[in-house]
Amino acid sequence: MKPKARYHHGDLKEALVRAAYVLIAEDGAENFLLSDACRLAGVSTAAPYKHFRDRDEILEIVVARAFDEISGRSMAALAAKGEGTLEGIIAMGEAYVTFAAQEQRLFRLMFGQNPKLKQSESVLREGRRCFTNVIEHVARYCESNRLPGDPRAIAIRLWTFVHGIASLLIDEDYAVVAPDLDVMAMIRETTPLMLAPAGPATSR
Amino acid sequence: MKPKARYHHGDLKEALVRAAYVLIAEDGAENFLLSDACRLAGVSTAAPYKHFRDRDEILEIVVARAFDEISGRSMAALAAKGEGTLEGIIAMGEAYVTFAAQEQRLFRLMFGQNPKLKQSESVLREGRRCFTNVIEHVARYCESNRLPGDPRAIAIRLWTFVHGIASLLIDEDYAVVAPDLDVMAMIRETTPLMLAPAGPATSR
DNA sequence: ACGCAAAAGTTAGTTTGACTAACATGGGAA
DNA sequence: TTCCCATGTTAGTCAAACTAACTTTTGCGT
Numbered sequence: 001m002k003p004k005a006r007y008h009h010g011d012l013k014e015a016l017v018r019a020a021y022v023l024i025a026e027d028g029a030e031n032f033l034l035s036d037a038c039r040l041a042g043v044s045t046a047a048p049y050k051h052f053r054d055r056d057e058i059l060e061i062v063v064a065r066a067f068d069e070i071s072g073r074s075m076a077a078l079a080a081k082g083e084g085t086l087e088g089i090i091a092m093g094e095a096y097v098t099f100a101a102q103e104q105r106l107f108r109l110m111f112g113q114n115p116k117l118k119q120s121e122s123v124l125r126e127g128r129r130c131f132t133n134v135i136e137h138v139a140r141y142c143e144s145n146r147l148p149g150d151p152r153a154i155a156i157r158l159w160t161f162v163h164g165i166a167s168l169l170i171d172e173d174y175a176v177v178a179p180d181l182d183v184m185a186m187i188r189e190t191t192p193l194m195l196a197p198a199g200p201a202t203s204r
Numbered sequence: 205m206k207p208k209a210r211y212h213h214g215d216l217k218e219a220l221v222r223a224a225y226v227l228i229a230e231d232g233a234e235n236f237l238l239s240d241a242c243r244l245a246g247v248s249t250a251a252p253y254k255h256f257r258d259r260d261e262i263l264e265i266v267v268a269r270a271f272d273e274i275s276g277r278s279m280a281a282l283a284a285k286g287e288g289t290l291e292g293i294i295a296m297g298e299a300y301v302t303f304a305a306q307e308q309r310l311f312r313l314m315f316g317q318n319p320k321l322k323q324s325e326s327v328l329r330e331g332r333r334c335f336t337n338v339i340e341h342v343a344r345y346c347e348s349n350r351l352p353g354d355p356r357a358i359a360i361r362l363w364t365f366v367h368g369i370a371s372l373l374i375d376e377d378y379a380v381v382a383p384d385l386d387v388m389a390m391i392r393e394t395t396p397l398m399l400a401p402a403g404p405a406t407s408r
Numbered sequence: 409a410c411g412c413a414a415a416a417g418t419t420a421g422t423t424t425g426a427c428t429a430a431c432a433t434g435g436g437a438a
Numbered sequence: 439t440t441c442c443c444a445t446g447t448t449a450g451t452c453a454a455a456c457t458a459a460c461t462t463t464t465g466c467g468t
Binding site for chain 3: 439440441442443444445446447448449450451452453454455456457458459460461462463464465466467468
Binding site for chain 2: 028029030108109111112113114118124127128131132135152153156157159160161162163164165167168171172173174176177178181186190193194196
């Protein structure tokens with residue numbers, strides 16, 4: 001008994017967000033039309049404005065969910081390899097880059113140029129949670145291995161590096177100069193190097 | 205004798221590109237209106253279409269020029285510190301991040317989500333030139349210091365790292381978790397670590 | 409010089425998609 | 439039951455990229 005031709009949708013807000021998430025993942029936020037989401041949900045193009053301020057508010061919610069997805073994947077990867085291990089840290093980085101590679105369109109939106117998105121309370125919260133995870137677990141690794149150096153500084157280095165990989169990978173900038181690059185190998189090789197203590201230039 | 209009210213502009217194409225470059229640098233590509241550039245150049249909104257396929261073609265030219273600007277700054281920084289030196293390599297990285305920080309809007313456009321831009325012949329050419337510089341000079345450093353390891357792999361690591369810094373910096377993602385971060389110090393500290401030879405996980 | 413084709417402008421549209429106004433429906437609490 | 443108001447609808451506005459059709463220069467070949 002599908003509740004077909006009901007005047008009221010039931011949960012249009014959720015339906016629109018899900019449609020937007022899928023459409024953006026498929027075709028990018030820049031090609032996302034509110035009207036497409038409306039068609040998927042089976043409502044008119046004016047209906048969303050009963051639930052959202054504007055188009056950007058839907059994007060905000062999509063981005064917050066995408067951050068949550070990264071957090072989940074990172075934690076799962078870490079748990080699989082064991083917390084406080086080098087392999088666990090590497091697995092977190094791989095999960096980050098894998099998400100970016102698989103969900104290029106979403107990743108671009110998350111770290112894209114729309115400044116309004118970054119001011120959203122929910123986006124800020126989920127984003128912070130995502131990065132706090134990394135910092136926390138790198139700190140745990142540093143402690144259990146009695147490494148010197150500021151865990152926070154090391155975590156930021158690692159995050160910076162995998163974020164650089166993710167960005168260049170999905171924008172196909174590597175393809176221009178290094179088409180055969182194995183980014184996962186690069187993560188595995190470079191992560192140990194970055195765990196060295198931060199300090200005034202230790203040349204050689 | 206300013207050639208004021210001439211029917212023909214003289215060099216409208218160049219004038220529009222310059223106006224676009226300035227406007228985008230100031231307010232971002234997403235807020236760039238062709239009509240604003242037209243007003244600055246003193247022509248009607250239909251005039252650009254005598255010189256450009258569409259709005260994107262102007263963006264392509266702007267991006268190519270911005271890549272050229274980065275190349276120039278990198279080379280200047282390198283020359284100032286001396287080619288084949290560690291300081292020179294660090295200076296290139298600093299120049300990259302400095303450009304991103306000073307010209308956030310342009311940098312976002314250059315590495316943004318518009319896939320058409322990346323297919324432009326001139327953009328590809330200038331982009332490739334920009335990264336080839338880095339690779340070439342890292343290779344020179346590796347040779348003159350008799351470092352083991354693939355210079356290309358090392359250069360890609362370095363570029364990835366500074367690109368990660370630039371991205372997170374201008375999107376204000378550092379501000380969320382590490383507001384007091386000194387990115388230039390991070391470059392100086394981390395670059396030497398990344399010059400180690402690439403190889404199967406050298407843990408500790 | 410001159411004539412005229414084509415380059416480079418113009419004005420006046422069309423189109424598209426986000427957003428709004430005003431109206432319609434129906435679900436649920438008093 | 440009643441009726442309020444959340445949630446839909448239709449019809450229309452607005453902005454900005456782009457197009458069509460016309461006009462004004464420019465400059466080249468004779």
